[in-house]
Amino acid sequence: MKAIEKPWLKFYGDIPESLDYSEKSLFQVLKESAGKHKNAIAYRFLGASFTYSHLIEQVEKFAAGLKSLGFKKGDCISIVMPTCPEGIIAFYGVNKLGGVASMVHPLSTESELEYYFGLSDSKFVVTLDMFYEKVKSAAGKKNVGKVIVSRISYSMPPLKKFIYNTFISNKIDLKKEDIWWHDLINIGGDFVEDADVDTNDLAAILYSGGTTGFPKGVMLSNKNLIAEGMQVSVWGGLNEEDTILAILPIFHGFGLSVCINAVFMGGATSVLVPKFELKDLIKTIKKKRPTFLIGVPTLFKAFVDSPEFRNIKLDFLKAAFCGADTLPEKLKKDFDLLVEKSGGKARLLEGYGLTEAVTAVMAMPLSEYRPGSMGIPFPDMYAKIVEPGTDRELEPKEIGELVIAGPDVMLGYIKNEEETKKTLKKHSDGFTWLHTGDLAYMDEDGFFYFKQRLKRMLKVSGYNVYPSEVENVLSQHPLVKHACVIGVEDRYQMTRVKAFIELEDYSKASDQLAEELIEFAKKHLIKWSCPKEIEFREKLPLTRIGKVDFKVLEEEKGGSE
Numbered sequence: 001m002k003a004i005e006k007p008w009l010k011f012y013g014d015i016p017e018s019l020d021y022s023e024k025s026l027f028q029v030l031k032e033s034a035g036k037h038k039n040a041i042a043y044r045f046l047g048a049s050f051t052y053s054h055l056i057e058q059v060e061k062f063a064a065g066l067k068s069l070g071f072k073k074g075d076c077i078s079i080v081m082p083t084c085p086e087g088i089i090a091f092y093g094v095n096k097l098g099g100v101a102s103m104v105h106p107l108s109t110e111s112e113l114e115y116y117f118g119l120s121d122s123k124f125v126v127t128l129d130m131f132y133e134k135v136k137s138a139a140g141k142k143n144v145g146k147v148i149v150s151r152i153s154y155s156m157p158p159l160k161k162f163i164y165n166t167f168i169s170n171k172i173d174l175k176k177e178d179i180w181w182h183d184l185i186n187i188g189g190d191f192v193e194d195a196d197v198d199t200n201d202l203a204a205i206l207y208s209g210g211t212t213g214f215p216k217g218v219m220l221s222n223k224n225l226i227a228e229g230m231q232v233s234v235w236g237g238l239n240e241e242d243t244i245l246a247i248l249p250i251f252h253g254f255g256l257s258v259c260i261n262a263v264f265m266g267g268a269t270s271v272l273v274p275k276f277e278l279k280d281l282i283k284t285i286k287k288k289r290p291t292f293l294i295g296v297p298t299l300f301k302a303f304v305d306s307p308e309f310r311n312i313k314l315d316f317l318k319a320a321f322c323g324a325d326t327l328p329e330k331l332k333k334d335f336d337l338l339v340e341k342s343g344g345k346a347r348l349l350e351g352y353g354l355t356e357a358v359t360a361v362m363a364m365p366l367s368e369y370r371p372g373s374m375g376i377p378f379p380d381m382y383a384k385i386v387e388p389g390t391d392r393e394l395e396p397k398e399i400g401e402l403v404i405a406g407p408d409v410m411l412g413y414i415k416n417e418e419e420t421k422k423t424l425k426k427h428s429d430g431f432t433w434l435h436t437g438d439l440a441y442m443d444e445d446g447f448f449y450f451k452q453r454l455k456r457m458l459k460v461s462g463y464n465v466y467p468s469e470v471e472n473v474l475s476q477h478p479l480v481k482h483a484c485v486i487g488v489e490d491r492y493q494m495t496r497v498k499a500f501i502e503l504e505d506y507s508k509a510s511d512q513l514a515e516e517l518i519e520f521a522k523k524h525l526i527k528w529s530c531p532k533e534i535e536f537r538e539k540l541p542l543t544r545i546g547k548v549d550f551k552v553l554e555e556e557k558g559g560s561e
Contacts (some may be wrong), residue, residue: 004384004429008376008446011365019230019379021407025197026222027096029229030264031056037267040240044288045085045272048157052267055089057190062093064188069124069146069179073098073195076120076205078144080104080113080127080135082274083250085155086181088260090126090148091250095203095222098195102205102217103251106131107526113138119217119414120205126181128152129172136175149174150181152274199223205414206253208355208464217414218355227407228358229261231378235363236292236319238266243290246270247281247299253359254324254462258294282308289316296324296462297331297494300348304334305492314339317346319366323353324462325494326450329371350374352450356423356434357408362448373447374440381406382431385442388454391427394441399451402440403433410434456550458487460495463528467550470497470531473524477517479503482540484548485531499531500553502540509536 009017022029034042034052042052071077077094079101081087094101102120104113106127117125117138126148127135136147149172153164174180203222207215236242244263248255263270271288273281282303285293293300300322303309317339322332327350335348351363352374362383364375377383384393385400394400409432412420426432439451458465467485474483482502490496501517503509514534521530541552 004382004431006377006382006446007444011368011376011445012379013365013367015234015365015379017379019227019234021199021223021227021230023199024222024226025095025098025194025199025201026203026225026261027059027092028194028197029226030059030092033265033267037240040267041269042264043085043088043246043270043272045155046157046160046274048155050085050155052264055092055264058085058089058185059092059096060191061185061188062089063096064190064192065184065186066093066099066124066148066188067097067192068188069184071097071099071124073197074100075123076100076102077124077126078102078104078113078117078120078122079251080106080108080125080131081150081250082106082128082152083246083248083255083259083272084128084150084152084274085272086126086150087250088272091204091256095197096194097192098197098201100202100205103256104207105249105251105526109524109526110134110138111524112526114141115215116207116217117142117144124148126150129169132172132174136178145177147174147178148181148184149178154181197222199226200411202411204256206251206256206355206358214469216416216419219411219414220358221411224358224408224410225257225261227380228257228360228378229265231380231408232258232262232360233266233268235378236262236266236366238263238268240267240269242266242268242292242318243288244268244270244292244294245273245281245284245288245290247273247276247295248324248462252324252462253355254294254353257359258321258323278302278306279308282306282312285309286312291316291318293317293320295320295322297322297327298325298461298492300327300335301331301492301494304331304338310338310342312342314342314344314346317344319346320348321351321360321363322348323351323360323363325459328494352448354436354438356410356436357404357406358410361404361406361408370443370445370447373443373449375448376446377404377406377448378408381408383442383448384433385440385448386433388439391425391429391433396442396444399439399441401454402436402438402448402450404436405431405433458495458497460487460497460528461493463526465497465529470499470521470525470529473521474499474501474517474531476524477520479505479508479513480517482548484540484550484553486550486554488533490532496532497529498533498535500540501534501536502538503536506536506538
């Protein structure tokens with residue numbers, strides 16, 4: 001193979017160029033880390049604290065119970081959970097048995113759940129009682145054998161658990177073939193042997209979109225998850241003294257790998273946040289004093305705008321990292337100034353990643369800052385800029401497609417060989433490169449700078465939104481002739497979804513109909529994809545071949561903030 005230059009290495013400081021990745025399963029790597037940090041706190045949840053020893057004990061019990069139900073190596077289970085202990089325990093328990101964890105957003109619609117269950121061939125599902133009816137209905141249509149049901153209160157401290165179960169929780173009756181979490185972990189004993197797992201075996205499926213609007217299942221191996229977790233842990237220098245808020249959800253690569261997996265590999269503590277409530281989150285920050293804040297731009301915008309957050313003395317912060325969307329320069333400056341005024345030295349640093357490589361693959365080093373840059377690649381990761389559609393490498397400062405290679409890169413898309421071939425390409429240098437679909441450039445020192453996406457895709461609060469999917473839903477309404485969706489600037493979300501509608505009969509346009517269309521979209525789309533604004537047009541602009549010309553609408557800016 002041809003040697004690839006890494007001009008960024010001179011900015012690594014004490015970070016090694018290469019790491020030693022275990023040839024084991026992800027669970028076995030977790031168990032080794034837990035053995036070094038037995039009595040350290042692995043995670044906190046709504047006031048309760050759990051050690052690494054407790055984590056491993058619960059994973060072992062879950063795995064034993066799951067195996068007693070007939071789950072075996074290679075089987076897939078869908079984990080339809082928010083960020084909570086049971087979702088994490090299930091993820092590692094499935095890995096211990098050599099199974100595959102399909103991580104699914106719990107607010108997905110029933111039709112979306114059917115799609116995910118079918119694509120992954122899930123044999124079981126783990127979910128919360130509040131989602132049971134929807135999950136069970138979808139599971140029944142896809143021959144899922146059993147639904148394992150927990151309550152969000154399961155790991156709460158005793159008083160909170162009592163209050164929740166008595167006054168808040170809705171009582172549900174499980175079908176006879178399904179099982180409660182607390183019954184499952186008591187039926188298989190305390191231990192079963194680890195499955196014989198190759199580090200390159202499929203371990204998890206995360207979901208990424210495409211230009212068609214149908215999510216693609218990203219197949220990630222044990223090696224992918226181990227490598228990315230170790231890289232992030234080393235980059236941040238994580239240890240038992242560190243605490244990270246797991247604000248980002250576990251069905252998102254960023255949340256699962258950076259806020260959970262990397263934390264556990266470093267022996268640090270993850271504070272699990274099942275639902276984003278700004279006031280509660282700020283109270284948690286005041287009380288737990290996390291050393292790292294990790295999130296999307298909308299989170300840091302909310303912090304900057306909050307009087308309560310601005311009153312916190314932030315001297316406990318080592319750094320804050322922003323990913324999943326472009327970080328506006330003004331927001332970075334505002335946050336850094338806020339930290340400085342409060343007596344802290346941390347800075348808000350940008351990173352870059354994508355689900356097809358687990359999540360983060362590069363970030364700004366803690367000791368360096370370049371305005372507008374998303375940083376430099378992690379150890380063992382390669383990145384370069386090529387002319388779109390080719391493998392011809394461009395010179396520094398030339399804009400082209402960002403491609404990456406290294407141990408984080410996915411196995412491929414499940415049941416989608418065509419898209420896999422388009423995305424993973426072997427170049428003349430002998431390496432297989434992941435074509436990101438993002439335009440960027442690299443400077444002479446190896447720092448990368450994002451420009452724009454090649455594909456028509458929006459980022460709303462860090463989540464992928466595909467205009468064609470939203471347009472397809474809106475077009476199903478009987479009064480809609482054409483729909484076109486774009487992203488417009490938003491003071492809080494950075495980007496919000498706006499829909500332009502051409503009706504069959506323009507005289508029916510009204511504020512009431514706009515609200516009706518938004519409610520119609522909510523029945524079929526996850527909330528981030530739903531339009532926040534509807535604008536009726538007598539005629540939508542068309543291209544020469546008769547397609548709605550979204551570029552014309554984008555040039556008009558689609559309205560103001």
